Amino acid sequence: MPNQPAERLVDFLEEYVLRPGMSAIAEHYAADQRELLADVEARLRRKLASYRACENGFDVVRCYQSELDSADGQVLEHQQRVLNLPTFRQVKKDFLELAGKLQPDG
Numbered sequence: 001m002p003n004q005p006a007e008r009l010v011d012f013l014e015e016y017v018l019r020p021g022m023s024a025i026a027e028h029y030a031a032d033q034r035e036l037l038a039d040v041e042a043r044l045r046r047k048l049a050s051y052r053a054c055e056n057g058f059d060v061v062r063c064y065q066s067e068l069d070s071a072d073g074q075v076l077e078h079q080q081r082v083l084n085l086p087t088f089r090q091v092k093k094d095f096l097e098l099a100g101k102l103q104p105d106g
Contacts, residue, residue: 005057005102010048012098013064013088018048021085033083040079047076057103064088064095 021044026034047067054060067073067088080087088095 003056005099006054006060008102009057009060009064009095009099010051010054012095013051013060013091014048016091016094017086017088018044021080021083022048024083024085029083036079037083040076040083040085043072043076043079057099061096061099061103068092 022041024037024041026037029037051060051063054063067076073088077087077089
């Protein structure tokens, strides 16, 4: 990820959505939710890798918006809500505001 706006946007998502889900402690969940948590953790790790592969801030925003609208993204959001984890949609306003500050022409 060669550009600073992209890095800052991904750092934002990592702090507020990705890391909380990837570092959730399985023992804090009921036994029947631990498999779901493992699936969410794996999905979030893949999402982080795809965000880190973005070339610029515009690509990060495009990937983020695609995530909100995709079937996979909706499944992930449902799973995160079941586990009481933060979702991409919950940070939408702040994320897009940050994107606008970092890329005022976009």
